[in-house]
Amino acid sequence: MHTFVQALILGVLTGGVYALMSTGQTLVFGVMRVVNVAQGMLVILSAYLSYTLHQKLGIDPFATIVIVMPAMFAVGVLIQLAFIRPVKRERTEISFEQTLLIMFALAVGIEGLVDLCYTAEYRSITTSYANSSWTVAGYTFSVVRVLAFALAVVLLAALWLLLNKTEFGRAVRATVQNPTSARLLGVDTERIGALGMGLGISLAGASGAVFGLIYPFNANSSYDLVSRLLSIVVLGGLGSVIGAVVGSLTLGVAEAVVAATISPVWAPFTFLVVLMVVLLVRPQGLFGAVERGAL
Amino acid sequence: MTSPRSWFAQSWLVRVVVPLAVLGCVPFVLTASWVLNLAVLGLMYAVLASSWNLLAGYTGYISLCHAAFFGIGAYALALWAGPGTASLSGYGPFLLTIPIGLAVGAAAIPIGWIILRTRHVTFAIVTITLLFMVQTLAFNLTGLTGGSEGLAIAAPPFPAAWFEQPFYYAMLILLALCVVIFELVRRSRLGLSLTALREDEEKARGLGVPTQPLKIGAFAVSVAITAMAGGVWAYYLTFVMPQYAIDPLVMIGTALTAFLGGKGTLWGPAIGALIVVPAQQYFAFRLGASDLYLVSYAAIFLVVILLLPRGIVPSLGEWLRKRRAGATQSVVVPDPAAAKPVGVTQ
Numbered sequence: 001m002h003t004f005v006q007a008l009i010l011g012v013l014t015g016g017v018y019a020l021m022s023t024g025q026t027l028v029f030g031v032m033r034v035v036n037v038a039q040g041m042l043v044i045l046s047a048y049l050s051y052t053l054h055q056k057l058g059i060d061p062f063a064t065i066v067i068v069m070p071a072m073f074a075v076g077v078l079i080q081l082a083f084i085r086p087v088k089r090e091r092t093e094i095s096f097e098q099t100l101l102i103m104f105a106l107a108v109g110i111e112g113l114v115d116l117c118y119t120a121e122y123r124s125i126t127t128s129y130a131n132s133s134w135t136v137a138g139y140t141f142s143v144v145r146v147l148a149f150a151l152a153v154v155l156l157a158a159l160w161l162l163l164n165k166t167e168f169g170r171a172v173r174a175t176v177q178n179p180t181s182a183r184l185l186g187v188d189t190e191r192i193g194a195l196g197m198g199l200g201i202s203l204a205g206a207s208g209a210v211f212g213l214i215y216p217f218n219a220n221s222s223y224d225l226v227s228r229l230l231s232i233v234v235l236g237g238l239g240s241v242i243g244a245v246v247g248s249l250t251l252g253v254a255e256a257v258v259a260a261t262i263s264p265v266w267a268p269f270t271f272l273v274v275l276m277v278v279l280l281v282r283p284q285g286l287f288g289a290v291e292r293g294a295l
Numbered sequence: 296m297t298s299p300r301s302w303f304a305q306s307w308l309v310r311v312v313v314p315l316a317v318l319g320c321v322p323f324v325l326t327a328s329w330v331l332n333l334a335v336l337g338l339m340y341a342v343l344a345s346s347w348n349l350l351a352g353y354t355g356y357i358s359l360c361h362a363a364f365f366g367i368g369a370y371a372l373a374l375w376a377g378p379g380t381a382s383l384s385g386y387g388p389f390l391l392t393i394p395i396g397l398a399v400g401a402a403a404i405p406i407g408w409i410i411l412r413t414r415h416v417t418f419a420i421v422t423i424t425l426l427f428m429v430q431t432l433a434f435n436l437t438g439l440t441g442g443s444e445g446l447a448i449a450a451p452p453f454p455a456a457w458f459e460q461p462f463y464y465a466m467l468i469l470l471a472l473c474v475v476i477f478e479l480v481r482r483s484r485l486g487l488s489l490t491a492l493r494e495d496e497e498k499a500r501g502l503g504v505p506t507q508p509l510k511i512g513a514f515a516v517s518v519a520i521t522a523m524a525g526g527v528w529a530y531y532l533t534f535v536m537p538q539y540a541i542d543p544l545v546m547i548g549t550a551l552t553a554f555l556g557g558k559g560t561l562w563g564p565a566i567g568a569l570i571v572v573p574a575q576q577y578f579a580f581r582l583g584a585s586d587l588y589l590v591s592y593a594a595i596f597l598v599v600i601l602l603l604p605r606g607i608v609p610s611l612g613e614w615l616r617k618r619r620a621g622a623t624q625s626v627v628v629p630d631p632a633a634a635k636p637v638g639v640t641q
């Protein structure tokens with residue numbers, strides 16, 4: 001029982017971090033109809049940026065987010081302007097596979113650059129509090145994970161406010177629901193697209209430092225990570241932010257419970273099994289809308 | 296279709312037999328070992344892209360899990376052939392790829408049944424997830440796969456003088472299999488059903504096309520041939536390791552090759568392989584095993600997708616048709632066929 005509850009706590013805390021990454025990914029899909037398979041790689045890239053800032057300038061990993069997030073926002077806008085917009089403008093019906101392959105290629109390119117700068121050696125961000133933990137009623141709470149979870153909650157709350165309480169958020173939601181109508185009603189969907197892309201990737205930027213604090217990483221870690229994120233996004237329903245949050249918590253808990261009660265080797269398999277069950281029962285995901293041709 | 300010229304261009308002889316015969320003669324002309332090594336690699340990508348094309352070209356489903364089946368074929372061969380001496384004076388492992396292909400094809404039916412419930416974007420996502428998961432499993436299931444140390448396979452006992460030739464012909468047979476299946480389907484009612492499915496799945500189903508069995512069948516055949524190529528490749532390298540057997544780079548290479556040559560065309564994927572593989576090897580040679588190689592590879596891919604989104608063969612076909620139209624009529628009439636999305640029937 002103790003093991004199970006401990007795994008549950010760990011799962012929720014990890015799920016928070018997944019939520020940070022996967023909401024960014026689902027947002028990019030919702031706004032741009034682009035499957036961001038590079039999200040894992042962008043998280044790793046951000047982890048390396050935070051690592052460097054921490055190592056060279058001695059900035060606290062959580063504080064590096066203030067620098068890394070805007071930087072990754074710029075990367076997102078750049079990707080949108082340089083690679084996605086030219087394709088989107090051409091033909092809409094074949095652009096999805098093109099943009100997916102473009103993101104795939106970008107992930108491979110970034111992997112190459114990261115390997116070049118940092119070699120394939122595993123890195124980890126270590127701080128004075130990296131291994132300390134609090135004990136409450138017999139259960140261990142790792143300081144880093146609790147701080148990471150708190151960060152995720154703050155950022156997701158900010159995202160919720162941004163999407164639901166501002167004019168920009170209204171425009172984004174309109175673009176998600178129906179790009180053509182949004183355009184007809186005067187929303188500059190290209191601008192929203194670029195900003196949405198930046199926003200989604202800046203969330204990867206925020207989670208980089210957290211990822212680096214929790215796990216040792218190299219460029220190759222991105223593949224495992226992105227497959228988890230994609231499972232989460234499909235589970236929640238493509239384009240649904242709330243779905244991504246629920247999916248993150250569900251899979252975070254499922255993974256931790258399997259790792260604690262069966263074996264850590266089978267933890268990635270949990271994602272695959274959950275994904276397959278979702279496809280059997282509800283192919284559009286928990287919060288996904290059934291769109292003609294989209295599923 | 297009635298003019299002798301188009302009959303000629305549509306015949307089996309011109310479309311299938313002659314190109315395969317030309318490829319069959321290559322080892323007699325180019326005998327240098329390094330050239331043949333490159334040719335085996337090129338043919339492997341031609342097989343991967345052509346078998347991928349059997350699914351993507353006909354049904355429009357972009358699968359990103361084929362590299363996983365390539366790896367499964369490689370592991371199956373490694374486990375079956377084992378590290379001892381190769382049976383049948385070295386040809387045994389080639390024969391083993393046949394039952395492996397059949398088994399993988401059979402196993403792909405339930406998998407296809409599940410994953411083909413999704414379409415378009417979701418299908419691509421699910422398949423890419425499958426690819427990464429299988430790679431993770433190959434690393435983690437150390438009892439079966441040997442983990443990151445991999446598995447060794449019996450070294451092929453062929454003399455150095457013609458060491459590459461058996462592999463070349465094995466890959467060529469697989470390519471012939473892909474091309475013949477593609478052409479047979481194209482000429483049959485099946486091809487029409489699949490094309491209808493690709494253009495509008497709902498309408499096709501409404502018209503009585505059994506879309507689900509067709510998709511699953513195309514998926515199974517496609518991944519079975521991919522797995523066989525994986526088996527041959529593993530035997531050629533004499534070892535299997537997770538990062539090379541189940542490699543996202545192989546997947547991106549397969550898709551790149553098919554896109555560059557022309558998805559949905561008979562020889563497009565093979566032509567793409569003829570361009571991609573030498574370019575890739577040139578970069579690997581010039582830039583060494585360094586990671587600039589990855590960057591250059593990604594750069595080629597981006598250029599191809601951005602500049603030639605429809606591929607060489609369809610673009611060339613369109614250009615030829617425009618030229619011909621220009622030669623017969625002084626006024627250029629907009630050709631409705633040219634404006635349509637590229638079809639299998641080209």
